Amino acid sequence: MNKIVGKKIFSENVVGLDIEAPRIAKARKAGHFVIVRVDEKGERIPLTISSADSVKGTITLVIQKVGVSSRKLTSLEPGDTVLDIVGPLGQATHVENFGTVLACGGGVGVAPLLPIVEAMKKAGNKVISVIAARNKELLILEDQIREYSDEVIVLTDDGSYGRKGLITEGMEEVIAREKIDHAVIIGPGIMMKFASMVTKKHNIPSIASLNTIMVDGTGMCGACRVTVGGRTRFVCVDGPEFDAAEVDFDEMLMRLNGYKAEELKAAEEYSC
Numbered sequence: 001m002n003k004i005v006g007k008k009i010f011s012e013n014v015v016g017l018d019i020e021a022p023r024i025a026k027a028r029k030a031g032h033f034v035i036v037r038v039d040e041k042g043e044r045i046p047l048t049i050s051s052a053d054s055v056k057g058t059i060t061l062v063i064q065k066v067g068v069s070s071r072k073l074t075s076l077e078p079g080d081t082v083l084d085i086v087g088p089l090g091q092a093t094h095v096e097n098f099g100t101v102l103a104c105g106g107g108v109g110v111a112p113l114l115p116i117v118e119a120m121k122k123a124g125n126k127v128i129s130v131i132a133a134r135n136k137e138l139l140i141l142e143d144q145i146r147e148y149s150d151e152v153i154v155l156t157d158d159g160s161y162g163r164k165g166l167i168t169e170g171m172e173e174v175i176a177r178e179k180i181d182h183a184v185i186i187g188p189g190i191m192m193k194f195a196s197m198v199t200k201k202h203n204i205p206s207i208a209s210l211n212t213i214m215v216d217g218t219g220m221c222g223a224c225r226v227t228v229g230g231r232t233r234f235v236c237v238d239g240p241e242f243d244a245a246e247v248d249f250d251e252m253l254m255r256l257n258g259y260k261a262e263e264l265k266a267a268e269e270y271s272c
């Protein structure tokens with residue numbers, strides 16, 4: 001059992017939880033994720049570690065309400081517990097002094113982007129962050145991203161905060177005036193698909209952090225498989241980060257949508 005020691009409401013659908021997990025807090029690096037089971041019947045939810053405090057022994061996870069298990073998780077309060085947390089899992093982000101790094105985060109993807117922005121900045125890079133959300137309510141962690149960025153561009157689809165526009169517009173603007181040496185792209189699958197088309201068009205080496213369905217998290221079940229550069233790869237052990245230009249996003253999106261009907265039905269039953 002892991003105890004929740006802090007909670008922050010970012011919006012109606014996005015919540016941050018600080019959870020006791022001392023060994024994970026000590027071992028985690030940027031890019032690592034955990035798999036959480038809220039209770040015996042809970043799905044195994046992969047969540048990237050947004051930040052950690054190795055002294056307090058806590059990790060911070062940012063969760064978006066999507067299905068039943070994520071709703072249960074976001075309804076927990078300090079003092080409550082989750083059944084178990086496995087991690088840190090996956091490959092840590094490759095961090096070095098690339099020069100100028102363009103960090104692109106969409107929606108709840110800004111949470112896993114944060115530790116990468118921090119690590120890239122600490123490695124001596126100039127970091128330009130472009131963060132975007134559908135509206136002001138859904139924009140998270142702006143202040144924390146600003147802390148480690150040389151410049152931040154904020155966009156919302158509806159213009160309720162920052163500039164009105166899509167993340168790709170902010171990316172194009174930066175690329176037009178700066179030489180970008182490396183890009184990091186994290187967000188909803190469809191956003192990553194179009195953002196990676198921008199970096200590919202400009203020949204900018206870029207990585208995307210993929211958010212597939214997972215079950216075991218150890219490379220055995222195949223639930224998280226994706227095609228990268230024509231090869232089958234497993235997000236849980238080979239990723240979650242891959243060369244964005246090589247990812248078959250259409251296949252990933254099709255697989256992600258494969259359980260939508262069941263997810264909706266379960267969510268309806270849960271809220272009844």
Ligand code: FES
Nearest residue numbers: 215217219222236
């Ligand atoms: Fe099972 Fe990756 S989650 S192989």
